[in-house]
Amino acid sequence: MKKQAIYPDPEYFGRYIDQVPDVSIMEALEQSLQELQTLDKAKLAALGDYAYAPGKWTVKAVFQHISDTERVFAYRALVFARNDKNATPGFDQDLYADEAFTAQRSFEDVLQELIAIRQSTIALFRSLPDEALLRTGTSWKYQMCVLAMGFTMVGHQIHHLRILHERYL
DSSP states (O other): BBBGGGOOOOGGGHHHHHSSSSSSSHHHHHHHHHHHHHOOOOHHHTTTOOOOSSTOHHHHHHEEEHHEEEEEOOOHHHHHTTTTOBBBOOHHHHHHHTTOOOGGHHHHHHHHHHHHHHHHHHHHTTOOOHHTTTEEEEEETTEHHHHHHHHHHHHHHHHHHHHHHTTOO
């Protein structure tokens, strides 16, 4: 399914979804995986512990943030796809970043974790029929369908990779 099928409007998360072309969710997820696999690892590894300003995340922390956020959104997508009507909680991205221990890890390790998570997300979405992609629930405080969550994950990666190129590289 393409993003034009998203309903209801996910409000806040539209800022990420709007960054993804109107392709199928599977095409968007596969393209995002390919982008991760073709990054300039040597350049990013050299900058792994660099932050462009005091109080900003390091390169490794940005990649870990993408991973953490994807894990949360994949869980939410699973909950709604399985027709579970329980609301899913929010999460404090700054707390997660503070407790991620990225300074103790190599950039390659952080990146490989993200690639594995994206592969898992692709497997989840590949398993879902259109009916499940259109199921909705409360994500944090917004009504969203599973399809919107998939496009949010892709758009979130696009957003942060753009910031990396603009402010870090």
